[in-house]
Amino acid sequence: MKNPESSPAASIPDVFDPTCSSRHALELIAGKWPMLIISALENGPMRNAALMRRLGDISQKMLTQTLKELERNGLVIREDMRTVPPHVEYSLSPVGRSLSETLLVLDRWAETHFGALDAARERYDTERRK
Amino acid sequence: MKNPESSPAASIPDVFDPTCSSRHALELIAGKWPMLIISALENGPMRNAALMRRLGDISQKMLTQTLKELERNGLVIREDMRTVPPHVEYSLSPVGRSLSETLLVLDRWAETHFGALDAARERYDTERRK
DNA sequence: CGGCATCCCCGATGATACTG
């Protein structure tokens, strides 16, 4: 019911098992935009244009495409108000919200340690002149 | 010193600011392998071959390449025992370890909810026969 | 306003073979 492929005894969900769809779950959010989009929806529903502004440099195409993929996997809910002009709102599903909590921790990690990464990178590049 | 580009008053680190290098930090781990590799190193140093087995379906090239990038950014430490035959060990730096803790939560999220994702995806695909 | 359709490019990823 959960891990049909892996070895007989071990049907324990394992992200390290390439045949386990938990791996798929991870790859779903491993792209350039999914994590940011989910985080952006943390504070309630947002419209297309608002997301565009929030993310700063995402293209309309990638936004729509990523949102659709997230919706497909049940992380994001798309609500079309069916008005004219169009009004569409995106929000997090319960599962999506559970993910966003972890991702916010990740965001804070990035905002906390990026300086260290920058420094390390510069050091590395300086030593091996390349 | 931290956010040279963004707007005057707001030099607060913000992953949503495309000019802030915290964004870079996030993209460093946003690929297909970085998150898995960091998690794999959680339990102590590992050798090349061991990582290959652990990750299951990564190519030698991508492993080396990703490890190098992680080392460059100070998340992973590479120790070459300089023996023959070669013996090289990879481990997490302190910063890397701080990241791995968050990633483990993410892994557990994936292992917990992938069933819901699978179900949602199937539902979605069934409804809109495409 | 949202968002599809199209065209296109380049980098990420992989398969294979070779080397210290």
Place this chain on the structure above:
DNA sequence: CAGTATCATCGGGGATGCCG
């Protein structure tokens, strides 16, 4: 054993223009 080199590919991702 660890890693490099090379070649091939595939899709992420952007630009543009059209539509309900």
